[in-house]
Amino acid sequence: MSRKILVVLSEWGFWGEELIGPLDTFDAAGYESAFATPTGKRPVALPPSMDPNYVDPPLGRPVVSPEMAAKVKAIDDRNNPRLNNPISLKDWLPEYPYHCDPLYLRKTEKYYADLERVRADIEPYAALLLVGGSGPIVDLANNLRVHDLILSFYRAGKPIAAECYGVACLAFARDLGDRQSLIRGKRVTGHCKEYDYKEGTGFMGTDFVMGPPPYPLEYILRDATAPGGAYIGNYGKPTSVIVDFPFITGRSTPDSYLTGQKLVEVLEQGLRRWGW
Secondary structure (H helix, E strand, O other), rough: OOOOOEEEEEOOOOHHHHHHHHHHHHHOOOOEEEEEOOOOOOOOOOOOOOOOOEEEEEOOOOOOOOOHHHHHHHHHHHHHHHHOOOOEHHHHHOOOOOOOOOOOHHHHHHOOOHHHHHHOOOOOOOOOOOOOOOOHHHHOOOOOOHHHHHHHHHOOOOOOEEEEEHHHHHHHHHHOOOHHHHHHOOEEEOOOOHHHOOEEOOOOOOEEEEEEOOOOOOHHHHHHHHOOOOOOOOOOOOOEEEEEEEEEEOOOHHHHHHHHHHHHHHHOOOOOOOOO
16 A cells, blocks of 8 residues: 555645644654645745644634644744645646637547546555645635546545645535535535634735635535535534545544544545544
8 A cells, every 4th residue: 555645735824733733643654745735836834823822713712732833833944845845736737728718629638638647646645635724715625626636536546634624625626527526425524614713814925814714614515515415513522523435524723633543544444434
């Protein structure tokens, strides 16, 4: 079995622990992690995710320990080469053409041919992880290349993990033929409505700060999993991780280590269902 995991991160800000938790787990289990971003830019951590004094507004308490803050600062430091030179999804995966393109048919044929190549490219990877934070709202959730990457792992029967707002990618990933969500009929977790910010959602690389997230993830997941599936928020419980193979979903920051642990159990122990 491959000992390599592909980790996709936003260029607009990832939540530190949602990378560190799985990464620590993968490292301890002997897995190599490779990193990818939408255009190949180095990913950056959201400042609150490395501030031990930051109080999460919906929870009313600090969510970053001093130890975690130090770990996030260390991996975010540009002198640390680990996140340097990530794979560019833009360079790797093809772009679906506009229907108005005069060469639409030829370009569509090439698009599907290139996707076959991508399926061969992912052979060295055992699994895929989509890291959360506010950044995925901007450049991962509705990114067709991200969707095609997810579909490639799905069709290869490889496990796919996602955390927090990274779970939105699973809801929107769908074959352009039937356009049904990959999580239709599945059980997943994700950010509860009660945990959404009322104001102050921010993104790296811009001064723009908005109010609540532009979409309520819980509602999207409830709709995408129907019929036959379910959104499981576990509101009020300290953790929420759901395994419904091939998907492993984590609700938010406190679920980061558990998400990584369950992905490793899927790979090494054949876990197919957990948390529901």
